[in-house]
Amino acid sequence: MEDRRLLKDAGWELFEASKMEPNPMLAEAMRETARDLFNYYGQTFLNAATEIHMGDINIAKNSQVGAMGSGATTDNTSFSQTNVEGRGDLNVDQLAKELEALTSKLLEQGRTPAQISVAGAIAKAQIAATAKDANAAVAALADADENALNLANGIGAHEAAEALRRAGIAPDLDLARIQLWAQLPQEEFLIKEEKLGGLVQEKILRNLERFGIGLIRPVGLETSIHVVENLITMIGTPTQSQNEYEGTIKDIRPKEGIDPNTGDSKGDLGFHVDGTQQVEQPAVLLFQYATGATLGANSKFADAAKIIRDIPEVRRNTLLVNLARKDAATFTKRGARHQGPILSFSETNALVCRIRFDDVISLNPECQEDFELLKEKFSDPYYPTVFQPLDGDVVIFDNWRLMHARDEVYGTRQRHHRRVWFANLKLEHQAKYQLGIRPFPRQVAAAIEKQNSNGD
């Protein structure tokens, strides 16, 4: 006698057997029988699988159907070899219900082979959850995708979302190891340390990757150039010049009467990235605030990745591709001139944002509308994080992703800070830490790349 659980398992066992059955007629009959059982148990996978089979597409190779209960075998070993830690506190009953709803929702969205394959993985997980086998459910979900996770979150299927995350399905932001932000609280990216050792290096790089910015407040260390030199060795390769200045560490003391498009000016500096008129825009910047102003001189940073992400997707993608044209903008400053895309890929495949909102930039009229949209967004006080640095603070930030600005400098005290441009992170860090605007779909990346090189 078979018990109910085995009757349910019979669906999978039959489906598995059908894949190995050499006689097509018998294989088809096995699938039909399995489909009946699946229909009863609330599954839709077998219907889908049968449809796919009829289209001569082998869903089986994607579905990785695993053995449930006793006896069932699989010709695909990835299920059995996946060692997933099942969470003890997953509510399997709730999970089973949510997975069933999720399968239906997914199939409502469409029935492409990929969608059906994902629905199959979820249906398989549902069976495991019904059998109260959390480990098997999580393992089965490894074949689902990010869309399923987003959908689970969208319909409030929290147990399913948790199981999907445990199966290694990650949203695009997690994969990109990025946290998009608006008005990021200072304590989120502040690192207070007495020693600038290895641990600090890791914290800085992690903040740099995640938030695009790290604020280091050395405790008990003199505000000297040695701190900067020490940090340079930890972070990356400094450029040997900064515009007309020759050297790796530039001393900046804002003065009156200078156009407000440079750190040397006391005037209000609008949002910009540094080095726009250079062929290679520096990847990372370091500022050491040696002496702060008595009034004003608040530092502002805004996350271009967040601002771009907040634009509705269709509009966003059009903007990203249009601003990637190779004649999007011309940057002219103190005799240096560069024409190129506003958005382009670095040699390390990071998406670089080269933009500023002052008279250094002149635009291709075709890009004016998109530029104005970004300008409007950057002037929205919702986005920037604003703080007045303390003497001795060092800020290191992603110059491909973050834009920076500074209020006008007031007071009688001479403000002094040191600046370093990094061409890139150290080679050993490049493989580990991501920089630049992200994430975006592959298709958009391809379109941007095509625009960057259009006509070459």
Add this chain to the structure above:
Amino acid sequence: MPFPQLDRFKSQDPEVANLLSELEVYLDQVLHRPPLDYQSFYDSPSHDISPQWVAHELNTNIERAYALLYMVYQAGLIRPRYDVYCPDTNAHIESYHLLDELPSEIECDHHDSPTNHDKESYKVALFFEFSPGVVQREMRMAV
């Protein structure tokens, strides 16, 4: 040729034809087991068609047995029967002919006090039995 309804399957594939012919012999034996009156035909377990026994008789695996029985079912000769059993005592509680008829909860009198078993706990065994039309025709022929 006891079941001409199977000819349409047999004509499609020689291997399936051979297996169905063997199955026909077995089914014919089951159909003619006593008792041969309609009233008690379905009450007698001797007329049950078990996929395990079919696999055994045809010297094949259970999945192929299911596949062959599916064809026989498609031909209208047999119908599935789902027997529900008590999970604690393994005693039979009720039988159904459609999966959809299986109740979400079933009352079980195989305990000291009235007990209900839900769908998650009670056991189900799948058997096949001859369709009423086949049995009635067989009874008429026997008369």
